Each structure stands twice: as structure tokens, then as C-alpha cells.
Amino acid sequence: MQGDFDAMRMSHLFGRTLREAPGDAELPSHKLMLRAAMVRPLGAGIYSLLPLGWSVVRKVEQIIREEINAIGGQELLMPVVHPADIWKESGRYQQVGPEMTRFVDRGERDMVLAMTHEEVVTDLARQEINSYRQLPMLVYHIQTKWRDEPRSRGGLIRVREFTMKDSYSLDLDEAGLDVQYRNHWRAYERIFRRCGLAFVVVGADTGMMGGSASHEFMALSDYGEDIVLICPNGDYAANQEVAVFQRDAPTAEELLPLEDVATPNTPTIQALADFLNVPLTRTAKAVFFVGDSGRFVFAVIRGDLDVNETKLRKAAGERGLTPATAEQIQAIGAEAGYGSPVGVHDALIVVDESIRDSPNLVAGANKPGYHLKNVNLGRDYQADVIADIASVTAGLPCAECAAPLTAARAIEVGNIFKLGTRYSQLLGATYLDAAGESHPVVMGSYGIGSGRVTATVVEQHHDERGIAWPISIAPYHASLVSIYTADDDAPAQAADRLYSALIDAGVETLYDDRPERAGVKFNDADLIGCPIRVSVSARTLAKGEAEIKLRTERESRFVPLEDAAAIVRDIADGLFAPLDGDPPAA
RNA sequence: CGGGGUGUGGCGCAGUCGGUAGCGCGCGGCGUUUGGGACGCUGAGGUCGGAGGUUCGAGUCCUCUCACCCCGACCA
Numbered sequence: 001m002q003g004d005f006d007a008m009r010m011s012h013l014f015g016r017t018l019r020e021a022p023g024d025a026e027l028p029s030h031k032l033m034l035r036a037a038m039v040r041p042l043g044a045g046i047y048s049l050l051p052l053g054w055s056v057v058r059k060v061e062q063i064i065r066e067e068i069n070a071i072g073g074q075e076l077l078m079p080v081v082h083p084a085d086i087w088k089e090s091g092r093y094q095q096v097g098p099e100m101t102r103f104v105d106r107g108e109r110d111m112v113l114a115m116t117h118e119e120v121v122t123d124l125a126r127q128e129i130n131s132y133r134q135l136p137m138l139v140y141h142i143q144t145k146w147r148d149e150p151r152s153r154g155g156l157i158r159v160r161e162f163t164m165k166d167s168y169s170l171d172l173d174e175a176g177l178d179v180q181y182r183n184h185w186r187a188y189e190r191i192f193r194r195c196g197l198a199f200v201v202v203g204a205d206t207g208m209m210g211g212s213a214s215h216e217f218m219a220l221s222d223y224g225e226d227i228v229l230i231c232p233n234g235d236y237a238a239n240q241e242v243a244v245f246q247r248d249a250p251t252a253e254e255l256l257p258l259e260d261v262a263t264p265n266t267p268t269i270q271a272l273a274d275f276l277n278v279p280l281t282r283t284a285k286a287v288f289f290v291g292d293s294g295r296f297v298f299a300v301i302r303g304d305l306d307v308n309e310t311k312l313r314k315a316a317g318e319r320g321l322t323p324a325t326a327e328q329i330q331a332i333g334a335e336a337g338y339g340s341p342v343g344v345h346d347a348l349i350v351v352d353e354s355i356r357d358s359p360n361l362v363a364g365a366n367k368p369g370y371h372l373k374n375v376n377l378g379r380d381y382q383a384d385v386i387a388d389i390a391s392v393t394a395g396l397p398c399a400e401c402a403a404p405l406t407a408a409r410a411i412e413v414g415n416i417f418k419l420g421t422r423y424s425q426l427l428g429a430t431y432l433d434a435a436g437e438s439h440p441v442v443m444g445s446y447g448i449g450s451g452r453v454t455a456t457v458v459e460q461h462h463d464e465r466g467i468a469w470p471i472s473i474a475p476y477h478a479s480l481v482s483i484y485t486a487d488d489d490a491p492a493q494a495a496d497r498l499y500s501a502l503i504d505a506g507v508e509t510l511y512d513d514r515p516e517r518a519g520v521k522f523n524d525a526d527l528i529g530c531p532i533r534v535s536v537s538a539r540t541l542a543k544g545e546a547e548i549k550l551r552t553e554r555e556s557r558f559v560p561l562e563d564a565a566a567i568v569r570d571i572a573d574g575l576f577a578p579l580d581g582d583p584p585a586a
Numbered sequence: 587c588g589g590g591g592u593g594u595g596g597c598g599c600a601g602u603c604g605g606u607a608g609c610g611c612g613c614g615g616c617g618u619u620u621g622g623g624a625c626g627c628u629g630a631g632g633u634c635g636g637a638g639g640u641u642c643g644a645g646u647c648c649u650c651u652c653a654c655c656c657c658g659a660c661c662a
Contacts (some may be wrong), residue, residue, distance in 0.1 A: 014597090015597090016612085018596090018597060018598095019597075019598085019599055019611065019612075020598050020625065021597085021598090022597070022598085023592080023597090023598070023599090023655085024654060024655045024656095025655090026655080041654090042655090043654090044653080044654065044655090071621075097660085099660085099661065099662090115662080116662060118662095133622090145662095147661080147662090149660085149661065150587075150659080150660050150661075151587095151656095151658090151659090151660075152662090153655085153656080153657095159660090164662090166662090175609075204662095205662095214662085216662095225661090240612090322658080322659085323659090345658050412662090415662065417662075445662080447662065481621095483620080483621060485619085486620090487620090488620095510615080516623090517619090517620060517621085517622085517624065518620070518621035518622060518623095519620095519621075519622035519623045519624085520622085520623050520624095521621090521622090522621075522622045522623085523621090523622065523623050523624085535621080537621060537622090539618095539621065540621095547621095549606075
């Protein structure tokens with residue numbers, strides 16, 4: 001059985017548990033997986049999976065496989081090293097920044113390390129798909145990706161080399177894509193439920209992938225990098241990057257004449273409101289950026305709201321935004337702290353909807369210590385773009401039901417994208433319809449990071465003693481602990497027999513047969529986190545018993561030694577039952 | 587890329603005013619122990635991240651550099 005994932009003697013296990021976590025680990029999942037001998041770092045954001053960790057990840061991947069197969073997915077495997085040509089064809093070779101690693105091979109050909117596989121799957125599609133008769137199709141693989149993140153952080157949650165299940169749907173039309181999109185949505189819900197993850201599904205930004213729709217599967221966690229806004233009535237959930245809220249009704253008011261007002265020492269909107277004793281909603285805030293194109297982007301929003309850079313970037317048509325410097329601000333005729341769009345030049349004026357609907361606001365006068373009263377869009381300045389550029393925060397009203405939204409940190413464990421025809425058009429992946437006309441294949445792409453799922457499960461399932469795996473992805477169903485001394489190895493022999501019985505009963509068992517003291521073995525069992533612990537000692541043996549304890553429970557029970565394997569099997573089955581992927585009963 | 591921090595034995599750390607490197611855990615041997623990380627004796631293990639410099643002498647001071655961590659920017 002040595003080397004088998006179904007059973008393992010700890011005396012032979014590669015990897016040692018650590019009493020203390022390395023000092024540079026911060027997240028619970030990172031510390032615990034290091035201490036439990038599941039992962040080891042090789043470099044920043046680069047990890048080896050040790051046998052215990054690999055066992056878990058394999059189970060996560062197997063669950064993914066089963067559920068994607070169940071919606072018609074066909075597994076294949078695409079390369080990690082790509083010729084740059086296909087990335088040039090899609091345009092991403094130019095678009096994507098240094099997070100994509102580029103190199104040249106010995107023949108001086110441009111190559112890249114795969115960040116994702118849209119280009120390759122589209123290349124395959126243009127070779128293999130010719131006719132409408134061949135569609136729809138769904139292919140996927142579980143493959144290494146490399147993304148040279150400017151900063152890998154959060155231990156195992158955000159790494160540079162990682163493994164992802166990515167599937168790609170190929171359809172005749174949008175209707176077909178809708179079907180595959182919904183299929184993935186359901187499959188993902190089943191996958192994460194089977195892994196024991198608590199999650200929410202939110203609307204998301206389409207980012208560098210392009211495409212028309214995207215949802216993210218977010219596992220709630222204090223260590224999440226994303227913020228999700230959730231309606232308490234379940235009417236709405238979205239990533240903060242794209243979240244919207246119910247806007248106030250437009251204010252109907254006579255336009256008053258523009259008026260200069262001295263407002264010394266009011267560089268912040270709050271100071272201004274306090275000084276003039278007006279609510280924040282009657283002020284206009286100016287935020288200054290310079291786009292990647294070099295254009296000055298002048299954002300205007302009502303004083304009670306904040307600018308969402310993701311939305312602003314899209315509204316301005318810029319790939320990136322950098323906060324403007326004081327010199328750049330003065331160059332367009334504005335003044336930091338006292339800025340308004342009135343009278344500025346050489347800037348793209350992007351105005352939030354809140355401004356359009358709010359007359360007679362207080363705004364900067366573009367000179368230090370002065371503001372303007374009764375500033376009005378259209379009369380006093382023109383907007384180049386009017387858009388929703390507001391950042392949604394907790395407490396703002398739900399767009400659907402007006403209930404105050406709540407905000408929570410979350411880890412993105414999966415996402416689904418409607419790509420449409422962006423890649424198929426650029427790479428020429430087309431099919432002929434029944435009338436003999438050519439159309440681009442309509443595509444979707446769907447990702448799950450298996451390692452990130454694993455670490456996220458640890459974030460949600462641990463205590464001060466260690467990990468408490470859901471049985472569906474635990475490295476082993478049971479830890480068998482023998483407690484014996486050199487003088488009396490009868491418990492060890494009994495445990496040996498129980499080990500065999502457990503294996504025969506189909507219980508995946510991690511057998512701690514080491515000649516360690518009870519405390520060491522119990523602590524390691526708690527740390528590694530198999531859901532069931534079975535102990536055999538002189539004490540239990542005297543009564544012909546074994547002790548059974550669940551990782552998540554405090555009390556243990558004693559059962560006849562000869563029945564122990566069957567009982568553990570039953571307990572294991574019982575632990576699997578709620579992890580069957582179906583929605584919990586209401 | 588900006589800001590901050592840390593690099594000393596496998597892990598966690600100490601090292602004062604510059605004076606020839608130490609503690610705990612872990613590891614090997616022997617003995618005593620044996621149900622929640624035992625105890626005694628003994629032993630192995632470190633060019634103090636790297637390079638240069640100052641100095642009679644550098645873990646310690648200076649310069650450069652590398653790695654890693656945190657915050658931000660960035661990011662399917």
C-alpha cells in the first residue's frame with residue numbers, strides 16, 4: 001500500500017509536520033498547510049505539493065472532472081508553452097502586460113508561457129470544427145498556468161504558478177452559449193458544494209478576457225482580496241468592481257446663478273461640507289487620473305460617493321489609470337483639493353450619473369481656498385462621458401429591492417465568461433451553417449483554480465488545532481492512531497490488523513504507526529485534519545475496543561475492535577451524504 | 587513599480603558599546619518514560635542571504651545587491 005493514495009503508513013510518509021509555521025506565513029491556510037506537510041515553497045508564489053496536499057488537490061480535481069463530464073465536457077490537454085503567434089493573432093500579445101512571460105527559443109521564435117488557453121482552444125477549433133453539425137462542443141483540461149503577478153500574496157491563495165480547470169464551450173449561437181453557461185453555473189455550484197465550500201455567485205468584470213457576461217463564484221473569507229456586495233433579500237450580488245445600486249431620484253430645482261465663495265483650508269470634500277454646512281450630497285467631487293493613452297481623465301462625482309476605478313477606466317476607454325500629479329492637474333487648469341470641471345481644458349470629463357441628476361452643487365473654483373456654488377452640468381461645463389462610475393459600498397440601496405447592501409470580503413474560486421466571438425473571429429474559427437454560410441464559433445470560457453479551492457476550504461474549515469477537511473477532499477477518510485510502548489506492542493499489532501480491515505472496508509486510511517507518544521500523534525492527526533480518528537491503545541485493547549472520534553466533535557465513542565472498520569465505513573458514508581452536490585434541503 | 591519589514595543550524599528566535607556565534611524545538615546515540623507535542627546524559631549541524639568597503643578585528647558600521655513577507659498600485 002505504500003505510495004498508494006488509498007492508505008499510507010505515516011512512518012513512510014514523505015514530509016514532516018512542523019510544530020511552528022515559518023514566520024513568513026500569515027494566512028491560516030498557508031500556515032496550516034505548511035505545518036501539516038501538504039505544501040512547501042520553492043520561490044515566491046511557487047509551491048510543491050507534498051503527498052498529503054497532492055492527495056487533497058487530486059480529489060478536488062476529480063470532483064471537478066466528474067461534474068464537468070456530467071455536462072458533456074471532454075477532457076483533453078493543451079500545452080503550457082505556446083508560440084507567440086497565436087497570442088499575436090488574438091491581440092493579447094500586445095495587450096497583456098508583463099504578467100505574461102515571454103521568451104525566445106533557440107530558433108529565435110517568440111514564445112510565451114500560458115496564462116490561459118483561449119488562443120490554443122480557438123486554434124484547435126478552427127482546425128477541427130467546420131460544420132454546424134459538429135456543434136455544440138465542450139472541452140476542458142486541468143493544466144498549469146503561469147502568471148507573473150506583480151505581487152503574489154496571501155500564501156496559497158494567490159500564486160504565480162497554479163493549476164486551473166478551464167473549460168471552453170463552442171456553440172453555433174448565443175442561445176447555445178446561454179445553455180452551456182447555465183450548465184457551468186450549475187456544475188460549479190455542485191463542485192463547490194461537494195468540496196464543502198460556502199460561496200456566493202456574483203456578477204463580475206469581464207477584465208482582460210473580453211466578452212459580454214461574467215460571473216464569479218466567491219467563497220466568503222476575511223482574507224479575500226475581492227469585495228462583494230450582497231442584498232440581504234437575495235435579490236442581488238455583485239463584485240464591487242461592477243456593482244450598481246439604486247440611485248436617488250433626480251432632484252428638480254431651479255438653476256441658481258454661479259457664485260464664488262471663499263472656503264479656506266477645505267481641500268477635502270468633508271472639510272468643505274462642514275465649512276459651508278451643506279450635506280455631502282450637495283457637493284461635487286473631482287478626481288484626477290492620467291490614462292495609459294496619456295490623456296487626462298477628469299472624473300466628477302457627487303461628494304457622498306466614491307469613484308470606482310474599474311468603472312471609470314471603462315467609461316474613459318482607458319486600459320489603465322494612474323492618479324494625476326499636482327503638476328498634471330495644474331496643467332489642465334485645475335487645482336488639487338479645489339478642482340472642478342468648470343473652465344478646465346485638455347481633459348476628458350467623465351461625469352457620474354449622480355451629478356447629472358443633482359443641480360446647484362458646490363464644486364471647486366480651481367484656485368486654492370475657493371469653491372463655486374450652484375455649479376450645473378450642461379450650463380457651466382460639458383461632460384464628454386456621463387456614466388455610472390460610482391463605487392458601491394455597504395449600506396447603499398440594492399438596485400432591485402432598495403434594501404441596504406452588505407459588503408463582505410471573498411476569494412474568487414471560479415468564474416464563468418461569455419466570450420462570444422472575440423477569439424473565433426480574430427483567429428478564424430468558423431463553421432458553415434445549413435445554408436453554407438460561414439459564421440464564427442460562439443465561445444465561453446470557465447475556470448476553477450484547484451489549488452485555490454483547496455486553500456480556501458482550509459480557510460473555511462480549520463480551528464486552533466489544525467485543518468478539519470470535509471471528507472470529500474480529505475487526504476484520507478480516517479487517521480488510525482496506535483498508542484503503544486516498546487514493552488507492549490500488542491496495541492500496534494491490533495492496529496495493524498485494524499488497518500487491514502479498514503482498507504478492506506474501503507476506508508482510505510492514514511495509519512500513524514510511528515513509535516511516538518500519544519500526544520504527538522493526536523496533535524498531528526488534528527493538524528492534518530482527516531475527519532475520522534480511530535485509536536487503538538493498551539487501554540482500549542483491554543476492553544477489546546477501538547476509540548472513534550470525529551475531527552469536528554469533542555466527544556469520542558468506543559466500539560468493539562472487530563466492528564470498528566465497518567462502523568468507520570458507515571460514519572464515512574454518513575459524512576459524505578451532505579456533500580453530494582445537491583442544494584441543501586430548505 | 588512606490589512604501590514598510592525581515593534575512594543568524596531543518597523550524598522559531600536572541601545576539602548589548604564592533605572583540606572569535608547562542609537558546610528553544612527538531613535531528614542521531616544511550617537510558618528512563620508512555621492517552622494530548624516527556625525527561626536525563628551525549629552528539630551532529632551555521633562561510634550569520636551575497637559582494638565590496640571601514641577597522642588590528644564586522645553577525646553588529648557603510649555602500650551595493652539578492653531573496654522573502656506585508657500595505658498600495660496591478661491582476662481571468
